[in-house]
Amino acid sequence: MNQPYLHADVCVLNAPLQAWSQRDGQLTGQGAQGVYVGDERVLSRLLLEVAERTVEPTCTHVPGGPTARFHAIVRTPEYGVDPAMWLQRTREVSNDTLTETISVRSSATVETPLGLVIRLVPDTSTMEQIKQGLAGAPVDLTTLAREGEGLVWSWRDDSTKASLAGPFEVEGSELVARVTVLVPPRGEASFSFTLSVTDTGAPFGATTAAPLELPETRSETALDRLLTTSLRDLNGLRMAEPDRPDDAFFAAGSPWYFTLFGRDSLISARLVLDHDPSIAASTLRVLSRRQGTATNVDTAEQPGKILHEVRRVTLNLDQTTSLPPEYFGTIDATPLWIMLLVDLAATGEDVREFEPALRAALTWLRDHSDADGDGFLEYRDESGHGLANQGWKDSGDSIRWADGSEATAPIALCEVQGYAHAAAVGAAGLLENWGDDDAAVEWREWAEALNRRFREHFWVADDLGAYPALALDADKRPVDGVASNMGHLLGTGILTSDEARTVVDRLLHESMSSGYGIRTLSTTNAGYWPMGYHVGSVWTHDTAFIIDGMLREGFTDEAEQVAAELLRAAEGFEFRMPELYGGQPSTEIFPPHPYPASCRPQAWAAASAIVVARALAD
Structure with missing residues (x-):
């Protein structure tokens, strides 16, 4: 058994959802990376590209629980040697929804268009398969249906259902969104999309009980x-x-x-x-x-x-x-x-x-x-x-x-x-x-x-x-x-x-x-x-x-x-x-x-x- 290693990866979770990625925020499908509901993987890959720009990851903030923030610098040599454009990728999960927000800030004195490309690969691998290092089980994208502006797919006789909200289209084996954000002078622009998952056949799901209380004072010790x-x-x-x-x-x-x-x-x-x-x-x-x-x-x-x-x-x-x-x-x-x-x-x-x-x-x-x-x-x-x-x-x-x-x-x-x-x-x-x-x-x-x-x-x-x-x-x-x-x-x-x-x-x-x-x-x-x-x-x-x-x-x-x-x-x-x-x-x-x-x-x-x-x- 070739069990995947986890020590270099980042997790956000809010049961029954969890997402595992590299420290730069990319979900490559390698090892245990992916988005899961309970013991099943829903996405094997979630990749962000910036068109015609080089992105340099800088740091990752993982405060625990449902949220992580991934920071990077977008190379803009036309604006000088100092980093002039900062990209923050915020990933947050609730019990049934993953929300991804890409925010870009600029110190440039002119408006800057930035092309974003998001690539997703749906998956239905079980945790057992992944833990054993076995190949994944991608979804047949020809079975996807469109509901409103989103895409929907299901498996296990429709007991598990995923819906993706955003401007995604099927391109070969991937779901791809191509958007352009206009970053105003010395300002900020952002783009978000959501993935919602329901699983009616799992033995356990979300709780409605009150959460454990966090410390009232934050001394940062x-x-x-x-x-x-x-x-x-x-x-x-x-x-x-x-x-x-x-x-x-x-x-x-x-x-x-x-x-x-x-x-x-x-x-x-x-x-x-x-x-x-x-x-x-x-x-x-x-x-x-x-x-x-x-x-x-x-x-x-x-x-x-x-x-x-x-x-x-x-x-x-x-x-x-x-x-x-x-x-x-x-x-x-x-x-x-x-x-x-x-x-x-x-x-x-x-x-x-x-x-x-x-x-x-x-x-x-x-x-x-x-x-x-x-x-x-x-x-x-x-x-x-x-x-x-x-x-x-x-x-x-x-x-x-x-x-x-x-x-x-x-x-x-x-x-x-x-x-x-x-x-x-x-x-x-x-x-x-x-x-x-x-x-x-x-x-x-x-x-x-x-x-x-x-x-x-x-x-x-x-x-x-x-x-x-x-x-x-x-x-x-x-x-x-x-x-x-x-x-x-x-x-x-x-x-x-x-x-x-x-x-x-x-x-x-x-x-x-x-x-x-x-x-x-x-x-x-x-x-x-x-x-x-x-x-x-x-x-x-x-x-x-x-x-x-x-x-x-x-x-x-x-x-x-x-x-x-x-x-x-x-x-x-x-x-x-x-x-x-x-x-x-x-x-x-x-x-x-x-x-x-x-x-x-x-x-x-x-x-x-x-x-x-x-x-x-x-």
Whole structure:
């Protein structure tokens, strides 16, 4: 698979629309460039030319979310050596419309005619095709219809429809508009066109919920810029079910994961809970409506289980991995759902509406999460075509022994035991408040037993001392790879104060801390590689989750230190934090090395800004 790289491209988004381009604003159709509605590309190319003039790109402004501005100088040697003509290309997307405005300013003392040529190529490639580097699927332009002054085309039995407003004509394989703008002396002229898209067959679309509020004051400090950009992106990532548009959730990320992901949406909502608890409540509702009710090996569904992801069609990731449109292959989404519910209740919100879903989730935790009866939550793909690893590090090579070899399934991840412990304790408190004392006692005892087992089976040691193992393998041996997973135990209650101190110290050791955040895998591991997806890179949300745990455990100084490292990394990414980046040490490189295929924006990476701000304020 030749997955396109994204690190040099620019994204604007307002779900379900997104547009990816070069930094000069041109959409060339290369890689992932194009305009999308959900998981389908609508345009592969959107090119601007200035007739008989040379255009020199100068800078790009990406404030986050729906807008980007691309600046260039138009060469005008007849007016002297100074740049006399400035071109600004503004791209803005709403939920169903892309608007492109080309503005030209001139310092010349005479009127200047400027010929603009805009070339578009309609497309119907799927995101799956594009991610695999396959050839696109251009539209047969002979099928286009004219409505008024615009052009219209549709596909998927007319469930998806695009309309282009502007003076466009069909020229071969392109839609071309040729216009002349007259730039007045020392004045400005502009030209605009719009592309509107509707998709009535997608599982998710735009939300009508109120957006997250941006900071009231704009101090232009690094933290302020990170918060503003991140919140704009989070607003652009909000989606909803068509029949319940008020219940917003965060799509996991752009472009590859522009849909509902149980784990991602829950963690993102948890990270922004202090800023906006409403997204937590609506995320819980969306996922509870799709909670498992039966046992299905093909989809990994089980009663009470929270799903992993929803797509429009079956997703073929490679020759062996094929995920059905609604897929439940995740070990951690269900306890994370309970954890978010407990945290939401702690804000004072009335969460009684979720009692049936909570009881169903607890039933899954008790009856289905532990397939072999050893007392731990573990996973193994039973279908033969699902995900091999089903924690947040879900790549096939992510669970490593210290010697670099891969652990064999079924796998019991350390952090999932922490999630389950926190979920059980928190649920007991809710049930007690609702008058079910017997169930509260049952779940506190369940959590205490899990705590004892965890301490007996997961703790290992190396030259630096004791630490929680990454996982237990198929033979119930503790997988001794030192990894960031242990940081997710902080704040779950499964660690004593001394054990929490041990975990924090290990995470801050130079083998785990890159200076830009916490590495996914220690540099001492034989499988470490700083550009490895889950085996040495730094994931923004992973580090933020650890910061949150540090704050919950009272390690405020350490949380502030790591938050400052993330903020420093953000400066190197123009304050739009990517999904992940290289684990090279900050003493050797700035900015951090981009991971080329990383989503940017990614919901839980953007949501991390809220935790960074909280840590730096404490």
